[in-house]
Amino acid sequence: MKPNQEFSNIFVRYDLNALHKDFKAKGSKTKLPRSSLQVVIDTVIAGENETISDVVQQALTQHTPLEVIREGLIRGMEEVGYLWRERIYYLPQTLAASDTMQIGIEICEAKMGHSYKKKAVVVTHTADGDLHDLGQKIVNALLRASGFEVIDLGKDVPVEEVLVAVEKYHPIMLTGTAGLTLTMNAFERISQELSHRGLELPFVCGGGGGVTADFVTSFQFGIYGADAAQAPQMAEDALAGKSWLELRKKYNG
The missing domain is CATH 3.40.50.280 (Cobalamin-binding domain)
Known part of the structure; x- marks a missing residue:
């Protein structure tokens, strides 16, 4: 039997594939024209902790650390929270997104020189x-x-x-x-x-x-x-x- 030479669908995260094909969360409040912040949001949603550092550093050249946290990192996790509630995301995706957000917040806190003020x-x-x-x-x-x-x-x-x-x-x-x-x-x-x-x-x-x-x-x-x-x-x-x-x-x- 001839081996299958098509490898494009191996190791594809179909959850993210669906999201990037014009998926819009019904509860989304994310309508930001600022492209660098949108990249931060997308990176958090995808749980790409290996690239979040570069993405956040790029966003910090255009926005304050607080803007990157509030309008990028936290907005991204708000989307993830919606995906969890709708049973579109499960444990691995949610934890990966959370870890990604935390890495980004730590970078912003280092830039500010102090911790980001939490609600409680x-x-x-x-x-x-x-x-x-x-x-x-x-x-x-x-x-x-x-x-x-x-x-x-x-x-x-x-x-x-x-x-x-x-x-x-x-x-x-x-x-x-x-x-x-x-x-x-x-x-x-x-x-x-x-x-x-x-x-x-x-x-x-x-x-x-x-x-x-x-x-x-x-x-x-x-x-x-x-x-x-x-x-x-x-x-x-x-x-x-x-x-x-x-x-x-x-x-x-």
């Missing part, structure tokens, strides 16, 4: 004993895309470490993910300790296994997060001054 702090973690942190990574990416500073404690985080972080960073919201029934009870222990220490804030919990609305709303401060895409709006609500009880009523009925 959110602390995230995956429960003590649990290594399933994919959900947390998505939450981190979407929160950062919305302008929040994320203190990512990582996976398998002891209860005491979570509490220390809350006391240290004074977040507007705490999130926890767990993929195992055996590990989700750490959330209840965190709730009890938060109450004991007089630390009142929304504690959004999600994941798999037995992490259900009934379980999460059974303890103080608990709000059930059915989908990672809810995290940015929950953080916006917390930033606006809504209490954990108000968030629970809004998102858990």
Whole structure:
């Protein structure tokens, strides 16, 4: 049999191919005539972290670091957030885009000589004993895309470490993910300790296994997060001054 000599479709990312064929996100607010910023946006959407440095450096010859961050990098991640909500993008594309955005922000911060001012702090973690942190990574990416500073404690985080972080960073919201029934009870222990220490804030919990609305709303401060895409709006609500009880009523009925 004659070998196939056509190699053009090997290693093609069909998700990006579709996007570049005149795909317009229905929720897109990106209508920028400034070509260098549009290149930044496209690079973030494509998750091309190997080229973002050159792209951002080029944009910085025409725009201020704040413009590149707000009108390029964050706009790009807003598009990615829409693609995630519409189930057009999945975990690999979203994380690649988030990493690309972060590289770009670090370059702009170095140019400014200081950190980009975020809206507020959110602390995230995956429960003590649990290594399933994919959900947390998505939450981190979407929160950062919305302008929040994320203190990512990582996976398998002891209860005491979570509490220390809350006391240290004074977040507007705490999130926890767990993929195992055996590990989700750490959330209840965190709730009890938060109450004991007089630390009142929304504690959004999600994941798999037995992490259900009934379980999460059974303890103080608990709000059930059915989908990672809810995290940015929950953080916006917390930033606006809504209490954990108000968030629970809004998102858990």
